[in-house]
Amino acid sequence: MRAETRLVGATIVTQDANNTVIADGELSFDASGVITYVGPRRGPVGADDQDLSGHILLPGLVNAHTHSAMTLMRGSCDDSDLATWLGVVQSLEQHITAEDVLIGLRLAMVEMIRTGTTTFADMYHWDSALLAAVVNAGMRVVAAHAVFDFADIGFSTVSPMNGREGLDHTEALAAEFAGEKLVRVRYGPHAPYTSSPEMLTEVARRAEKHGLGVEIHLAESAFEVEQNLKNYGCTPIVHADRAGLFAVPTLVAHVVHPTAEEIEILAQRGAGVSHNPVSNLKLGSGIAPLAALRDGGVLLGLGTDGAASNNDLDLFEEIKTGSLIHRGVAQKPDITAGTDLLRMATATGAAAVGFPEVGVLEPGRWADVIALQTTSSRATPMFSPTAFLSFAARGSDVTDVFIGGQQVLAAGKLTTLDEDSIRAEAAAASARLQQLAEENS
Amino acid sequence: MRAETRLVGATIVTQDANNTVIADGELSFDASGVITYVGPRRGPVGADDQDLSGHILLPGLVNAHTHSAMTLMRGSCDDSDLATWLGVVQSLEQHITAEDVLIGLRLAMVEMIRTGTTTFADMYHWDSALLAAVVNAGMRVVAAHAVFDFADIGFSTVSPMNGREGLDHTEALAAEFAGEKLVRVRYGPHAPYTSSPEMLTEVARRAEKHGLGVEIHLAESAFEVEQNLKNYGCTPIVHADRAGLFAVPTLVAHVVHPTAEEIEILAQRGAGVSHNPVSNLKLGSGIAPLAALRDGGVLLGLGTDGAASNNDLDLFEEIKTGSLIHRGVAQKPDITAGTDLLRMATATGAAAVGFPEVGVLEPGRWADVIALQTTSSRATPMFSPTAFLSFAARGSDVTDVFIGGQQVLAAGKLTTLDEDSIRAEAAAASARLQQLAEENS
Numbered sequence: 001m002r003a004e005t006r007l008v009g010a011t012i013v014t015q016d017a018n019n020t021v022i023a024d025g026e027l028s029f030d031a032s033g034v035i036t037y038v039g040p041r042r043g044p045v046g047a048d049d050q051d052l053s054g055h056i057l058l059p060g061l062v063n064a065h066t067h068s069a070m071t072l073m074r075g076s077c078d079d080s081d082l083a084t085w086l087g088v089v090q091s092l093e094q095h096i097t098a099e100d101v102l103i104g105l106r107l108a109m110v111e112m113i114r115t116g117t118t119t120f121a122d123m124y125h126w127d128s129a130l131l132a133a134v135v136n137a138g139m140r141v142v143a144a145h146a147v148f149d150f151a152d153i154g155f156s157t158v159s160p161m162n163g164r165e166g167l168d169h170t171e172a173l174a175a176e177f178a179g180e181k182l183v184r185v186r187y188g189p190h191a192p193y194t195s196s197p198e199m200l201t202e203v204a205r206r207a208e209k210h211g212l213g214v215e216i217h218l219a220e221s222a223f224e225v226e227q228n229l230k231n232y233g234c235t236p237i238v239h240a241d242r243a244g245l246f247a248v249p250t251l252v253a254h255v256v257h258p259t260a261e262e263i264e265i266l267a268q269r270g271a272g273v274s275h276n277p278v279s280n281l282k283l284g285s286g287i288a289p290l291a292a293l294r295d296g297g298v299l300l301g302l303g304t305d306g307a308a309s310n311n312d313l314d315l316f317e318e319i320k321t322g323s324l325i326h327r328g329v330a331q332k333p334d335i336t337a338g339t340d341l342l343r344m345a346t347a348t349g350a351a352a353v354g355f356p357e358v359g360v361l362e363p364g365r366w367a368d369v370i371a372l373q374t375t376s377s378r379a380t381p382m383f384s385p386t387a388f389l390s391f392a393a394r395g396s397d398v399t400d401v402f403i404g405g406q407q408v409l410a411a412g413k414l415t416t417l418d419e420d421s422i423r424a425e426a427a428a429a430s431a432r433l434q435q436l437a438e439e440n441s
Numbered sequence: 442m443r444a445e446t447r448l449v450g451a452t453i454v455t456q457d458a459n460n461t462v463i464a465d466g467e468l469s470f471d472a473s474g475v476i477t478y479v480g481p482r483r484g485p486v487g488a489d490d491q492d493l494s495g496h497i498l499l500p501g502l503v504n505a506h507t508h509s510a511m512t513l514m515r516g517s518c519d520d521s522d523l524a525t526w527l528g529v530v531q532s533l534e535q536h537i538t539a540e541d542v543l544i545g546l547r548l549a550m551v552e553m554i555r556t557g558t559t560t561f562a563d564m565y566h567w568d569s570a571l572l573a574a575v576v577n578a579g580m581r582v583v584a585a586h587a588v589f590d591f592a593d594i595g596f597s598t599v600s601p602m603n604g605r606e607g608l609d610h611t612e613a614l615a616a617e618f619a620g621e622k623l624v625r626v627r628y629g630p631h632a633p634y635t636s637s638p639e640m641l642t643e644v645a646r647r648a649e650k651h652g653l654g655v656e657i658h659l660a661e662s663a664f665e666v667e668q669n670l671k672n673y674g675c676t677p678i679v680h681a682d683r684a685g686l687f688a689v690p691t692l693v694a695h696v697v698h699p700t701a702e703e704i705e706i707l708a709q710r711g712a713g714v715s716h717n718p719v720s721n722l723k724l725g726s727g728i729a730p731l732a733a734l735r736d737g738g739v740l741l742g743l744g745t746d747g748a749a750s751n752n753d754l755d756l757f758e759e760i761k762t763g764s765l766i767h768r769g770v771a772q773k774p775d776i777t778a779g780t781d782l783l784r785m786a787t788a789t790g791a792a793a794v795g796f797p798e799v800g801v802l803e804p805g806r807w808a809d810v811i812a813l814q815t816t817s818s819r820a821t822p823m824f825s826p827t828a829f830l831s832f833a834a835r836g837s838d839v840t841d842v843f844i845g846g847q848q849v850l851a852a853g854k855l856t857t858l859d860e861d862s863i864r865a866e867a868a869a870a871s872a873r874l875q876q877l878a879e880e881n882s
Binding site: 314 | 512555723724727772775821867
C-alpha cells in the first residue's frame with residue numbers, strides 16, 4: 001500500500017465546526033487510514049491521485065439506528081395498523097436463524113455502502129461471525145446485542161438472546177473485538193416494556209464496570225409512555241435515568257414523545273439520540289419534537305430504523321424527510337434546516353453513536369469519506385453543495401466510499417461484497433421465512 | 442414503424458379498477474400508440490419483442506402540479522422563512538426570459554422522463570415554442586399559462602403574461618395545438634390573492650365558451666385563507682366556486698387548509714386536486730388533510746410543485762412522503778396507504794389533470810408506460826410489487842419510458858433530449874439570473 005492516498009478535484013463539504021466547503025479540493029490520508037490533509041488542491045493531478053472532479057466529498061454517513069437483518073422483512077407489511085404489522089413481522093422473525101441474520105446483514109451492508117453510509121448503530125442478534133462479516137465488508141458498526149427479560153420479541157430460534165446470558169454474550173464479543181477499529185460493542189436492553197427495571201440497573205452497573213456503552217429504544221409511541229407511567233409511575237426516559245443508564249454512554253432510539261424534563265435529562269447527561277423520522281411516520285408513532293431536542297442541546301444522530309418499517313436504508317431520504325416534516329407541523333419553513341439534518345447524519349451522529357473519530361473531514365480524523373457525482377439533472381443548477389446534499393441528492397448519486405481509508409465502493413463497484421449472490425441468498429432466505437410463517441398461521 | 446410493439450416478461454402493475462398485477466406479463470400497443478393487450482405473456486419472447494423480464498411495468502406517472510422552468514432556481518433558497526424565500530425566488534424570476542423558460546423546461550423534462558413522469562400539469566409562462574419543445578420531447582402536458590391582474594408575481598421580462606391579454610394568449614395556444622394528443626391547454630388564473638374576482642368570473646365564462654379547463658392555486662397557506670376571509674368574507678375554495686370555476690374542469694393545486702364544506706364542494710363538482718406534500722412541508726404551508734379529501738370523494742392527483750420548493754421532480758418521493766406524513770400526524774399507520782398514493786400518481790391523477798386516456802394499463806388506453814428495474818438491494822426481497830413501488834422505489838430505478846407508444850427512454854438513454862447540453866445551458870442560464878439578481882440587490 002502506498003504511503004498516502006490523495007483524492008483531488010472534488011468540492012469538499014467538511015462538516016467541520018465552521019461548515020467549511022472547499023472548491024477544487026484535496027483530501028489525503030495515510031496508510032493507517034488517518035486524514036492528513038484537507039484543503040485546496042496542491043498542484044496538478046498526479047498519475048497516482050484519484051481524480052474526483054465533478055464530485056462532492058462528504059464524511060461517510062452514520063446510520064444511528066437500524067436493525068440490519070430486517071432487510072429480509074422489507075415490504076412484508078406496509079399499509080396496516082401497528083398490531084397487524086407487529087404480528088406479520090414476528091411471524092417471520094420467529095423462524096429466523098443465525099444464518100438468516102448474516103444474509104440480511106450482508107444485504108443491508110450492500111445497500112448502506114451504495115448509499116454512502118459508512119457507520120451503523122445496530123440492535124439485533126450479534127455474534128462473532130456477524131461482527132467478522134462487518135469487518136470483512138470494511139464497514140464500521142456499533143453493535144448492540146438485543147436483550148430483554150420479560151417479553152418475547154421474536155428471534156426464538158437464535159440464541160443466546162435473552163436476559164443475563166445476553167449480557168455475558170455482549171461482554172465476550174466486546175473482549176473479542178477490543179482491538180478492532182471497525183467494531184464497538186454495546187449492551188442492547190431493548191426497551192423498558194421488554195426489560196425489567198432490575199435488568200436496566202444491571203446493564204448500567206455492568207456498562208460502567210466494563211467501560212461499554214448502551215443502546216435502547218425509549219419514548220417511541222404514546223402507548224409506551226402511557227404504559228410506563230402506569231407500571232412505574234414515570235415516563236420512559238426518567239425511568240431509564242433512574243436505572244442509571246445515562247451515567248454511561250447511552251444511545252437512545254426514537255424519543256418521539258419526551259417531556260420537557262426528559263429533553264433536559266438527555267442534554268445534561270450527554271446521551272446520544274437517534275431521530276428516525278421515516279420509521280416513526282410509517283408506523284404512526286408520531287413526529288419527534290426535533291427543534292426542541294436540538295434547541296435543548298441534545299446530541300443528535302439520524303437513523304433509518306429497520307427496513308421493515310422504512311423500507312430502505314438510504315440516509316439521504318432521512319435527511320430530507322427529517323428537515324421537512326417539522327416545517328409542515330409547525331407551519332414554519334425555517335424551524336429546521338437541511339444543514340441541521342446533514343450534520344446529524346455526519347458530525348453529531350458520529351459523536352452520538354460513540355465514534356467521534358469520524359463524521360468530519362479534517363486532519364487527524366479517520367478517513368471515512370464518500371463521493372457523490374453531480375452530473376444529474378437534480379444537481380443542476382448547483383447554488384450550494386449543502387442545499388443539493390440536503391434536498392436533491394440520493395444515495396444513488398454515491399460513486400465512491402472509503403472507510404478508514406479502505407475503498408469499499410470504487411466508481412460504483414463494490415469491492416468487498418458480492419452483490420448478486422447476496423441478493424439471491426436474501427431472496428431465498430426471505431421466501432423460506434414467508435413459507436414457514438404461512439405454514440404456522 | 443411496425444404494426445405492434447410488444448413488451449414482454451415484466452410484472453405488470455396495471456392500476457386498473459381491481460389493482461390487477463400480472464406476473465410474466467405482456468403489454469402490446471399498436472402503431473397509433475394505443476394499448477391492444479395487457480395480460481399474461483402469449484408465447485415465447487420473439488426477436489422483435491422488448492424483453493423486460495426483471496422489470497415492473499407501471500402506467501407513466503402524472504405530475505399534477507409543477508412549474509417546470511423553476512428548475513433554474515433549484516436550491517436557491519432552502520432554509521429560510523417564506524418571505525425570504527419569495528424574495529430570493531422573485532429576485533431571480535424577474536430577470537427570466539422566454540429563452541430561460543425553454544431551458545428550464547427542457548431540464549425539467551430530462552428529470553421527469555428519467556424518473557418516470559410522462560404527463561405533467563404545469564402553470565407558468567407558456568407559448569408556441571415551449572409547447573413545441575414538449576411535443577418534440579414526446580411528453581404529455583397540461584399547460585396553464587399563468588395570469589393575474591393585481592399582484593406582480595415575477596416574470597416581468599416575459600410577455601404577454603398579465604390579465605386578459607393572457608387569457609387571449611391561452612385561447613390562441615389552445616387553438617394552435619388543438620389536434621395534438623400530447624398537449625392540452627388550460628387557463629391559469631394564479632390564485633385569488635393575485636387575480637381579482639372579476640378575472641376569475643371571466644375565466645369561468647371563457648372556459649365554458651371555449652370548452653377549456655382551468656388550473657389554480659387554492660388554500661395553500663393559513664395566511665391565504667385568512668386574507669381571503671378578510672377581503673371577500675369567504676374561504677378561497679368557496680370564493681372560486683362562487684366565481685363559477687367548478688362549473689368547468691378545474692384542477693386545484695395544494696388545498697392544504699380546506700373547510701369541511703370546501704371538501705364537499707370539490708367532491709360534488711368533480712374538481713381535480715393536486716396534493717403536493719413535499720412542497721407544502723418545505724415552505725411550511727402545512728399538511729393537507731389527505732384522508733379527509735380521499736374519504737370525501739375528491740379526485741386526487743399528486744404533484745411536486747416547482748423545483749425551487751422541493752428540490753426535485755421525482756414523483757416516487759411524493760408517493761412515499763405523501764403516504765407517510767399523514768400517518769405520523771394522526772398516529773395511525775393505516776390512515777393512508779402506499780397504494781392510495783400510487784393511484785394518485787397514476788389512475789386518479791390522470792383523470793384529475795384532464796388526461797383520462799392514460800394512467801391505467803388496459804386495452805384502449807394510450808400507451809404511457811414506464812419500466813423499473815428490480816435488481817437493486819432495495820428491491821430485495823420483493824414481498825409485493827406495490828409495496829416496492831410505494832416505499833422503496835426511486836426515480837433512478839426507471840429504465841424505459843414510452844409515451845403514446847414512443848420510447849423516450851430506452852435502457853436508461855434519453856432518445857429525444859440531449860441531456861449534457863441541456864444541463865450546461867441550464868447552469869449558464871441560472872448563473873446569469875443569479876448575477877442579475879446580485880447586481881440589482
